[in-house]
Amino acid sequence: MRYTLHVNGGEHTVDVDGDTPLLWVLRDAIDLKGTKYGCGIGRCGACTVHVDGAAVRSCRMPVADVGKSAVTTIEGVGNTPAGAWLQAAWLEVDVVQCGYCQAGQIMSAAALIARNAAPSDGDIAAAMDGNICRCGTYLRIQEAIKRAAKNHSATPAERKGA
Numbered sequence: 001m002r003y004t005l006h007v008n009g010g011e012h013t014v015d016v017d018g019d020t021p022l023l024w025v026l027r028d029a030i031d032l033k034g035t036k037y038g039c040g041i042g043r044c045g046a047c048t049v050h051v052d053g054a055a056v057r058s059c060r061m062p063v064a065d066v067g068k069s070a071v072t073t074i075e076g077v078g079n080t081p082a083g084a085w086l087q088a089a090w091l092e093v094d095v096v097q098c099g100y101c102q103a104g105q106i107m108s109a110a111a112l113i114a115r116n117a118a119p120s121d122g123d124i125a126a127a128m129d130g131n132i133c134r135c136g137t138y139l140r141i142q143e144a145i146k147r148a149a150k151n152h153s154a155t156p157a158e159r160k161g162a
Contacts, residue, residue: 022056022061023037023058035047045108050072050073050111073107077107092147095137097135112124124145
């Protein structure tokens with residue numbers, strides 16, 4: 001069946017079965033490889049994307065359920081304010097080790113900051129629950145999220161240190 005998906009601000013028409021997970025449509029039909037396959041059961045978070053701004057596990061979402069929703073992947077999240085601040089903070093804090101989980105980590109964090117510009121440690125822990133990092137960079141991930149949230153909610157003058 002043919003589906004027209006709205007991904008990262010563009011339109012993509014794909015011909016796939018309706019029960020095909022969004023993850024495989026993004027990777028194989030649209031050729032966006034940033035979203036990773038991890039566990040296949042929605043527990044590790046490597047496949048996290050945004051559907052209408054909400055963080056979802058794309059390995060568990062059938063493409064037929066996407067409908068006319070806007071999908072944002074790691075390739076497009078830098079075009080959002082929260083995503084841009086997170087990507088910068090990720091580099092400042094030097095979060096990445098192996099990097100495999102990082103797309104999913106950033107996508108979950110961007111959804112958090114977009115809805116909560118000043119998340120507490122508890123808010124961060126709840127939003128990131130289920131995003132597994134085998135390298136154990138959780139403290140650096142939390143620090144990057146705090147930095148990004150601070151910059152995201154700051155005025156331009158505050159960001160420049162004025």
